[in-house]
Amino acid sequence: MVAARLNGVLAGGLGGGDGLSAAACRRLAQSATCSPPVSLLYFGEIVAHFDPHMTRMGQVFLAAGLLVATGARAAATNDAPDFNEVLGLVRAHLAGTTETDLNRVALEALLTALRGKVSIGGGESAAVRTNALLAKSSLLEENIAYLRVARFDEPLAKDCATAFAQLAATNKLIGVVLDLRFAEGADYAAAAAVADLFQAKARPLIDWGQGVVSSKEKSDAIRLPVGVLVNRESGGAAEALAAIFRETGTGLILGGVTAGRAMIGEEFPLKNGQRLRVATLPVKVGDAVALTPRGLKPDIEVQASPQEERGFLDDPYSTSPKSVAAGGGGQSLTNQPAGTNRVARRPRMTEADLVRARREGTNLDGELPEPRMVEPAKPLVRDPALARALDLLKGLAVVRASRS
Numbered sequence: 001m002v003a004a005r006l007n008g009v010l011a012g013g014l015g016g017g018d019g020l021s022a023a024a025c026r027r028l029a030q031s032a033t034c035s036p037p038v039s040l041l042y043f044g045e046i047v048a049h050f051d052p053h054m055t056r057m058g059q060v061f062l063a064a065g066l067l068v069a070t071g072a073r074a075a076a077t078n079d080a081p082d083f084n085e086v087l088g089l090v091r092a093h094l095a096g097t098t099e100t101d102l103n104r105v106a107l108e109a110l111l112t113a114l115r116g117k118v119s120i121g122g123g124e125s126a127a128v129r130t131n132a133l134l135a136k137s138s139l140l141e142e143n144i145a146y147l148r149v150a151r152f153d154e155p156l157a158k159d160c161a162t163a164f165a166q167l168a169a170t171n172k173l174i175g176v177v178l179d180l181r182f183a184e185g186a187d188y189a190a191a192a193a194v195a196d197l198f199q200a201k202a203r204p205l206i207d208w209g210q211g212v213v214s215s216k217e218k219s220d221a222i223r224l225p226v227g228v229l230v231n232r233e234s235g236g237a238a239e240a241l242a243a244i245f246r247e248t249g250t251g252l253i254l255g256g257v258t259a260g261r262a263m264i265g266e267e268f269p270l271k272n273g274q275r276l277r278v279a280t281l282p283v284k285v286g287d288a289v290a291l292t293p294r295g296l297k298p299d300i301e302v303q304a305s306p307q308e309e310r311g312f313l314d315d316p317y318s319t320s321p322k323s324v325a326a327g328g329g330g331q332s333l334t335n336q337p338a339g340t341n342r343v344a345r346r347p348r349m350t351e352a353d354l355v356r357a358r359r360e361g362t363n364l365d366g367e368l369p370e371p372r373m374v375e376p377a378k379p380l381v382r383d384p385a386l387a388r389a390l391d392l393l394k395g396l397a398v399v400r401a402s403r404s
Contacts, residue, residue, distance in 0.1 A: 115235075117261055117279040117293070120270070135313075136179075137163035140381070144393055145176045145224075148313070149194075152185030152237035157193035164197075164222060174400075175393030176222065177386065178245075179229045181255065181309055186236035186265075188283060189213070195244040198222045198251070205244050207284045209264040215248075225396045226251030227389030230298060231309055235259030239296045240283050246299070247286025252392065253298040255385045260295035300392070302385040312383035319382065 091102060111118060135150035145167045147160055167173065188208040195205050199215035200223060206213050228242045228251045239258035245251030263279030270276055282290040312318060381387045 115259075115261070117263055119265075119277045121274050134159040134163060137167065139167055139171055140177065140316075140386075141390055141394070143171060143174045143397075144390060145173050146179065146386075147176065148179035148181075149183040149238065151183065152187040152190040152241075154187065154190055154193075156187075156190045157197060160194055161197055173224060174397035175225045175227065177227045177229065177389045177393070178241075178251070179386070180234045180238040180242055181229050181231045181385070182233045182306075182313070183238040184236075185238075186261075188237050188240055188262075191237040191241040191244070195241055195248070198226060198245070199248060203248060204286060204288075205248070206240060207288070208240075209281060209283075225393055227392055228253045229255050229385050229389060230258050230296065231256040231304070231306060231385075232259055232295075233306060234296075235261030237262075240285060240291065243285040243289070243291055243296055246296075247289055252300065253296065254300045254389050254392070255298050255302050256304070257294075257298065257301075258296040260291075260293040262291040263293070300388060302388050304384045309383070309385070312386070316381050316383040316386050317379040 087102065087106070091097075091099070111120065131150055133149065133151050133153050133156045134147060136146070136148040138146045140146045145164055147163055149156065149160075164176070188206055192205045192213045196215045198221060199205070200218060200221040202214055202217045204212050204214050226245055228245050230239065230242050230253055234242065234255075235258060239260075240262040242251075242253050242258065243262070246253055261279070262283040264281040264283060265277045266280045268276045268278065282292065284290050381390060
């Protein structure tokens with residue numbers, strides 16, 4: 001399956017063609033998916049994950065926890081107790097709580113469990129809406145564009161196009177990493193506009209209940225392989241965009257299963273004047289492929305905790321104890337970790353230097369020629385999902401070069 005998608009992404013990134021050979025697909029797929037992963041450039045460090053420490057909760061939150069735990073156990077056994085029965089027992093026997101407390105906690109627990117599928121009020125706060133849509137754009141490994149989306153809104157496609165043009169103006173790019181981890185928002189029109197940047201031909205992209213939106217035929221589309229990073233916090237427009245890349249054959253998805261929140265919502269008025277928004281129908285991408293509440297499964301799964309991934313967002317090269325302990329990251333085959341506070345080592349005379357000196361007629365009994373300085377090691381990308389995406393894009397670039 002992954003080999004077939006590699007073939008499609010390569011062909012799509014080239015704007016057509018025959019794609020990869022079967023053997024090349026198998027090699028790239030194996031390097032990306034075997035466990036433990038055999039990476040082209042990075043090895044994932046094996047670091048233990050620990051459960052969070054238990055904290056003491058108040059009586060009200062203990063009651064909410066009991067309700068949630070009871071529901072989870074019931075879901076596992078298919079023998080759910082009556083919610084009103086449980087609530088009545090808690091109300092009658094839990095001291096120090098009021099009806100208002102129970103109502104608030106139960107509502108918060110319900111909305112948290114169904115986040116993205118059920119919401120009350122106007123959705124995102126004004127504070128969130130003022131954040132930049134494109135959180136970061138940078139050049140990685142000297143030839144790969146990195147774009148990290150923070151939030152989906154109307155100007156996002158323009159921001160992505162501008163950032164990509166700036167990176168491509170002075171660098172010969174071989175691929176794009178589109179980071180949708182923790183991206184917020186349910187603006188599916190914005191997701192369609194971003195996807196359209198990578199489509200050279202007219203094809204159906206997405207339908208969120210307002211008719212099918214298709215890409216436009218164009219000669220200036222971004223024709224490079226794309227690695228799309230997602231995790232459990234990628235919901236709504238983010239997972240819809242990732243699915244579009246998959247269905248159109250222009251990108252591969254790496255990371256964890258998405259949130260399963262790409263749904264069409266319907267609003268219902270509440271007695272207090274607020275409105276309850278409930279997801280009623282799935283969003284469809286490509287040729288009417290419906291996204292499910294189970295979430296989008298990545299083409300290449302990368303194990304990493306949300307806490308670890310958040311730590312790498314600002315600095316994918318981080319070597320802080322917190323990041324390393326959380327799950328390590330990628331390492332290069334050719335480079336060793338480079339620290340900024342190391343004392344420079346005195347270069348040694350190598351056999352190659354001696355041969356060069358003899359060839360140039362230098363008197364070896366006298367002063368030896370100045371040895372060549374060893375280039376400092378490049379920093380390592382320790383973000384596991386990002387490192388895997390870089391490996392993939394580099395591997396595709398090698399195949400493309402061999403065919404040209």
